[in-house]
Amino acid sequence: MNESVIGLWAVLVIALFFIFLSGIRIVRPTHRGLVERLGRYRRFALPGFNWIIPVIDRLYQVNTTEQMVDALPQEIITNDNLNARVDAQVYFKVKSDEENVKKSQYNVNNYQYQIVNLARTTLRNIIGTMTLKSANSERSRINSELLKTLCSETSSWGIDIVRTELKEIDPPKDVQETMNKVVKAENEKIAAVDFATAKETEADGQKRAEIKKAEGIKQARILAAEGEAQAIRLVNEAANQYFIGNAQLLRKLQTLEVALKDNAKVVLPQGSELVNVIGELAGVVPIKK
Numbered sequence: 001m002n003e004s005v006i007g008l009w010a011v012l013v014i015a016l017f018f019i020f021l022s023g024i025r026i027v028r029p030t031h032r033g034l035v036e037r038l039g040r041y042r043r044f045a046l047p048g049f050n051w052i053i054p055v056i057d058r059l060y061q062v063n064t065t066e067q068m069v070d071a072l073p074q075e076i077i078t079n080d081n082l083n084a085r086v087d088a089q090v091y092f093k094v095k096s097d098e099e100n101v102k103k104s105q106y107n108v109n110n111y112q113y114q115i116v117n118l119a120r121t122t123l124r125n126i127i128g129t130m131t132l133k134s135a136n137s138e139r140s141r142i143n144s145e146l147l148k149t150l151c152s153e154t155s156s157w158g159i160d161i162v163r164t165e166l167k168e169i170d171p172p173k174d175v176q177e178t179m180n181k182v183v184k185a186e187n188e189k190i191a192a193v194d195f196a197t198a199k200e201t202e203a204d205g206q207k208r209a210e211i212k213k214a215e216g217i218k219q220a221r222i223l224a225a226e227g228e229a230q231a232i233r234l235v236n237e238a239a240n241q242y243f244i245g246n247a248q249l250l251r252k253l254q255t256l257e258v259a260l261k262d263n264a265k266v267v268l269p270q271g272s273e274l275v276n277v278i279g280e281l282a283g284v285v286p287i288k289k
Helices: 002-022 098-106 111-127 132-137 139-153 173-242 247-260 273-282
Strands: 024-027 031-037 040-045 048-051 057-063 067-070 074-077 083-094 159-170
Touching (some): 024 057, 031 098, 040 098, 057 098, 074 111, 083 139, 111 139, 111 159, 132 139, 132 159, 139 159
Antiparallel strands (some): 024 048, 031 040, 031 057, 074 083, 083 159
């Protein structure tokens, strides 16, 4: 009898041990848990060790880190009737408090799938009112409007839309080729204008250099002419100073030269000016009495 009781207790202990092991749940730091009992919410499970009643309880773990979903490429007709291939990415995360974790599970069915479809619909509404050119040049505006709409529509889902990024807006192949040609022509036009401007600047520089050179030559000639005029003026002043008063004496010397040419003898008074002049010419100074 005692052996039967001991065996029964042993079986019971082993069963309880396996039940305990099967009820252990470990929640990671990046997750939060919702415990349901018989289909009804029971409690909130924090990261770490958690134990539930097997079969009766069930724990659902929810990732609360930032996640990304791709809105998937789609063809959108723009306002100028062109088909644009558009793709975008949405970054979001479930808020980690109990209330918002419950909303992410009980207020929306598969929030990732819902975000993708909502993003695709919103992109069609935004880009459909824009031309292809404006859509390419106003990507930040599209991202802002997409983020605003997603935040508004998912406010009751317990998630936080972190940011949205427009991956691509690709026009049809033939339109892309035309756009490339337009851009190339525009670049060539800008390059030609820049080249013409550079040549004009170079010509203007050469013109200025030639003007400066001509002005230098002109100034040099003016200075040379002024120098020559100054020299002539000085010569005239010297002539006026030294020859006008001695013209009569010079005439006498010329007469004497003609007289002495034929060895003629001329008697001159001792005190005459002509004697003094001849003496000075010969380097002889008359002796003063």
